[in-house]
Amino acid sequence: MSTPPWPPAAERTDGSAVRIGALVPLTRPGWVEAGHHLLAGLELAVGDVNDAGGIAGRPLELVVRDTAADPDRAAAAVEELAGLGVAALAGEYHSVVARAAATRADALGLPYLCSSAVLDALTEQPTEWVARLSPPQSRGWRIYADFLLGTGHSRIAVAAQPSVYWASGTRILRDHLTPRGGTVIELDMSALTPTAVRDELVEHRATALLLLVGHPEPAVPLVRSVRRDERLAEVLIGAPAGQPEFAEWTTSLGDDGAAIPFLRYLPERLTPLGTRVGTTLSERLAEAPSFVAFEGYDTVTVLAEVLRAQGTDRARTAESWPRVDVPGTRGRIRFSRVPGISVWQWAVPPVQVVDRDPAHPDRFRILHTG
Incomplete structure (x- = not known):
């Protein structure tokens, strides 16, 4: 030292x-x-x-x-x-x-x-x-990718803003999903409107859309836009970075903010x-x-x-x-010391995939643990 x-x-x-x-x-x-x-x-x-x-x-x-x-x-x-x-x-x-x-x-x-x-x-x-x-992001986001595959989602669109963090997340998802038969479709949110995103989802036959974007903009208008398109009624919206964790999410989106899985670091x-x-x-x-x-x-x-x-x-x-x-x-x-991580790391913090219950948006449902 x-x-x-x-x-x-x-x-x-x-x-x-x-x-x-x-x-x-x-x-x-x-x-x-x-x-x-x-x-x-x-x-x-x-x-x-x-x-x-x-x-x-x-x-x-x-x-x-x-x-x-x-x-x-x-x-x-x-x-x-x-x-x-x-x-x-x-x-x-x-x-x-x-x-x-x-x-x-x-x-x-x-x-x-x-x-x-x-x-x-x-x-x-x-x-x-x-x-x-x-x-580390590589652990949590791989767990999230396993959740997606386990629930039948293999064509995953990521709506991402330019950022080292979002780019890292996209890479982790692709590296984990591709060998397991998944496909990651990148949608550049610096160039697309929420309406254009809807058309891209239909064109690419995506079954899930992940929000790799900031809150409230453009996350809130993007969720509202997708929720109101009947063509996308079966598309899962996900937010691995945890945007729906906070009450502000429900305040902004109401019922539209429920059933959007995200990562949370709590035990059962x-x-x-x-x-x-x-x-x-x-x-x-x-x-x-x-x-x-x-x-x-x-x-x-x-x-x-x-x-x-x-x-x-x-x-x-x-x-x-x-x-x-x-x-x-x-x-x-x-x-x-965890391989690939440059700092001292708590190796086993709890990781959950949860969402807000549509019947009670102030309650969380545990969907997957890792």
């Missing part, structure tokens, strides 16, 4: 706070609802840590920076937080933003536990400084800790917490255990990733 250019956070016994930097999308064009859920989980865990005595008697403090889904803004925030002496970095929802943050954290020697971003290549080269809780049953945390998060958010909120809570829980054991020296924190063994809200968290 190289010597970090920034000095590690100093060890102190005077009761001053141990600070963790938190990257969260809180303004547009970031997914604000996801950011609020992530921050709620982070903040609840900080409160629980402090109620239990903090870090060796020192309070834990969250220093929050809004990324607004901007990679450059995130990289600048990492620079600032490193200079402020935070012991570690947490958070982020958007994969491309998390990649920028991870790259900068690696260069600065700042431990970063990524909460909720799935892009496989968070850093170009293997790093000791970064670990991740969410499953939460741990006892998860059940307690879920109840408190529901009260704070005034709605059911998403898996992103649980990821936030688990992030701080892991970092607190590491800081209690290792102190606030950044190098010791990063060296401790392979020794982590912490009970979280969704299972026991341990990190390992």
Whole structure:
């Protein structure tokens, strides 16, 4: 491990706070609802840590920076937080933003536990400084592809916007589906209108349309357009990236937003800790917490255990990733090296394919697990 250019956070016994930097999308064009859920989980865990005595008697403090889904803004925030002496970095929802943050954290020697971003290549080269809780995209999207095949869908259209994340997802789907008899049809949403997409689906005889696009635009008008075309009544609409997870989806689409399968990173049953945390998060958010909120809570829980054991020296924190063994809200968290992944990875986070029940859109149906 190289010597970090920034000095590690100093060890102190005077009761001053141990600070963790938190990257969260809180303004547009970031997914604000996801950011609020992530921050709620982070903040609840900080409160629980402090109620239990903090870090060796020192309070834990969250220093929050809004990324607004901007990679450059995130990289600048990492620079600032490193200079402020935070012991570690947490958070982020958007994969491309998390990649920028991870790259900068690696260069600065700042431990970063990524909460909720799935892009496989968070850093170009293997790093000791970064670990991740969410499953890599290659695992989750292959599980989603298995779900599609298992439900009889082999001609899959993907309506995609230009993005490293969406391009990576398309490649994963094609590499997994093609050897199993599937076909992936790419529809470029920088060139097609929702009406044109409908005609493409008919022409290519697609049985499923996957939304590899942002929300609310163009996801909402695209769903409405397809739902209202009688020619496409049997076409499955899917959203592997998880757009229907949040209440805003139902607010925007109503009944049209149901029966759209997406990936969610929750187990069939939460741990006892998860059940307690879920109840408190529901009260704070005034709605059911998403898996992103649980990821936030688990992030701080892991970092607190590491800081209690290792102190606030950044190098010791990063060296401790392979020794982590912490009970979280969704299972026991341990990190390992996963082939093809450049960061320390929780190898077995839960993965589900779920949708909103058409009869009760505020309820979820588990369709597939992996």
